[in-house]
Amino acid sequence: MADFAEIQAKYAAEAQKRLRPDGSAQYEVLEASKNERLRHLVDDVWADHAALDALPAPLAAGDSTKFLIAGAGIGGLVAAVRLIQAGFSVDQIRFVETAGGLGGTWYWNRYPGLHCDVESYTYLPLLEETGFVPSHKYSSGLEIRKYLELLAKKWNLDDKILYRTKLDKLEWDDAARAWKANITTGRGPKGADKTSFSVTVEYVWLTAGLLSRPHVPKLGGAGIEGFGGDIFHTSLWNYNVTGGSSEEADPVLSKLKDKRVGIIGTGATAIQVVPRLAEYAKELYVFQRTPSAVYGRGQRPTDPEEFRTKIAGHKGWHDERLQNMALNISNDAPPGIPDLVDDEWTHNPAYSALVADSAFADAGPERVPEIIAHYLARDAESSARLRARISDIVKDPETARKLTPWYPVWCKRPTFSDTYLQAFNRPNVHLVDTDGRGVAGATASGLVAGGAAEEEVPLDVLVLGTGYKAPTGDPSTRAGVAVLGRGGVSLAAKWAARGASTLHGYASHGFPNLFWLSPLQSGVSANHAYPLDLQSRQAAYVLATAFERAGVAPTAQAGGPVVEVDEAAEEAWSMRIVGGAARFATLSVCTPSYINDEGHFSSPNDPPEELLRSARSSPFSGGVMGYVDVLRKWREEGKLSGITVTAP
Secondary structure, three states: OOHHHHHHHHHHHHHHHHHOHHHHHHHEEEHHOOOOOHHHHHHOOOOOOHHHHHHOOOOOOOOEEEEEEOOOOOOHHHHHHHHHOOOOHHHHEEOOOOOOOOOOOOHOOOOOOOEEOHHHHOOOHHHHOOOOOOOOOOOOOHHHHHHHHHHHHHHHOOOEOOOOOEEEEEEEEEOOOOEEEEEEEEEEHHOOOHHHHEEEEEEEEEOOOOOOOEEEOOOOOOOHHHHEEEEEEEHOOOOHHOOOOOOOOOOOOOHHHOOOEEEEOOOOHHHHHHHHHHHHOOOOEEEEOOOOEEEEOOOOOOOOOOOOOHHHHOHHHHHHHHHHHHHHHHOOOOOOOOOOOOOOOOOOOOHHHOOOOOOOOOOOHHHHHHHHHHHHHHHHHHHHHHHHHHHHHOOOOOHHHHHOOOOOOOOOOOEOOOOHHHOOOOOOOOEOOOOOOOOEEEOOOOOOOOOOOOOOOEEOOEEOOOOOOOOOHHHHHHHHEEOOOOHEEEEEEEHHOOOOOOOOOOOOOOOOOEOOOOOOOOOOOOHHHHHHHHHHHHHHHHHHHHHHHHOOOOOOOHHHHHHHHEEHHHHHHHHHHHHOOHHHHHHHHOOOOOOHHOOOOOOOOOOOOHHHHHHHOOOOOOOEEEEEHHHHHHHHHHOOOEEEOOOO
């Protein structure tokens, strides 16, 4: 095994190769591109516009509704269900959704090989309530999409969603005690026939996903758009080019048999796509800037008897399993507690450097060297095991060397596959390693690889597995909604001036009756669905309790209480977040990625006010189960402490 100090030096050298002065500006968001070809790569090809046009509209100009949820992905659907379980009526709930169907990321992403990287028994929400049995330990994208449709149907939400619709602006009206919501909706082919109107809403949820805005690197010369062959982004797979269908569990990509295919990117998406492309393409070229950490998946079908008796055999099993996974990832499981999930997530003890744990939860800046050393030591055994796995699987030593990642496990989301590394043993699969530089440019007939040679690779089809814009900024900016609260103050302006400001991560002073789902100032997890549910339950509890105290029935059509975070309470919570922010200095040793703003993570040399703003955007430092404990104790007090409730 290499010397520990040598490994850390290797980490630093590899990270430096990938550090660019333009940071996140090296990318272009497709929907905002000035190039028409790139902009159309995110057109909604899945929508059945004729069927959508025939549906009755659940919202129209001048309507009033109690609850408006922006987004019908996992977060939005779970928020609605938790409201219903808290006593509110489904008839009071409306959604606006930009897509032509529900599911969020699982609506858009339909690439071949797509599966969730978190086991389905914990990732799929509300499993205990539905009684659904996932077909495999790791559900396919198709199964997840169908399951979310099942959720909407079970709770009668499917006819409450206005599709092809964007929430543009929210303005708080003190006199009406409600929000004025400006909405743009589309009809006709590709939803091009757009209409804007306003509705009145008492309570609003913003549920924009973490990774929802596909982007591509800006290349030299003519840019990616200069490539003359077929091109598409993995977030909106083009089956017309490849063959197969988004409704098939195992699509046959028959149209690629005579094609030279290139894919840019080796992240979590490419790990699943590459083996499928390798199976069908005449030649496949994988353009790599930074290799992924690829652990084994261990996929297997669900044994119905095991699921019934051992996994879901008692009441409360789902919450128990969610908490068990979180505790094991954070190394906070009490002695003797079994690892119920028992996969590579729970076998990687250093990942808590990113999602936090009870260790160093309140550590100050003076302990940063100790914190970093602690997690690097914790990571050593797992990373050595990973490097050995790559060497064992990939037959060509030079290819194996190039596929070996040199960074701690928390620096990029780890990936899991039993077929990705094996694909590079096929004679038609070629790794084009750019040694950290990325692709240099595109021509009409191919790509110019970065690196010393900068040779042109001829291609017929180009697949962009280049990821998404980082989930930074305030919730309104991430959702693309202008939010004006009391006195016309915008949420974006408030956060730009002060930094993140919330109570428990989901609401802010000056913006009454407004809630959101966000990782900022909240608990975070490798299983993103879990914090979404935690925040949804908390907000539903707050509202149900507020209605009770105001003496208003939750089923009342209108006239609910105004619920607002107190300024002192949000500042106290923000300072608690700041007090634990030092433990996330672990990101400073990472290779550039969206997790650390492409390597432009805050440094001690930044101005104090910038350091404070950055620290306020940190997650809760005690881990997701520490966050759960904070919320539980707060509810048990029964005071709605830090929240003002104004009765009608």
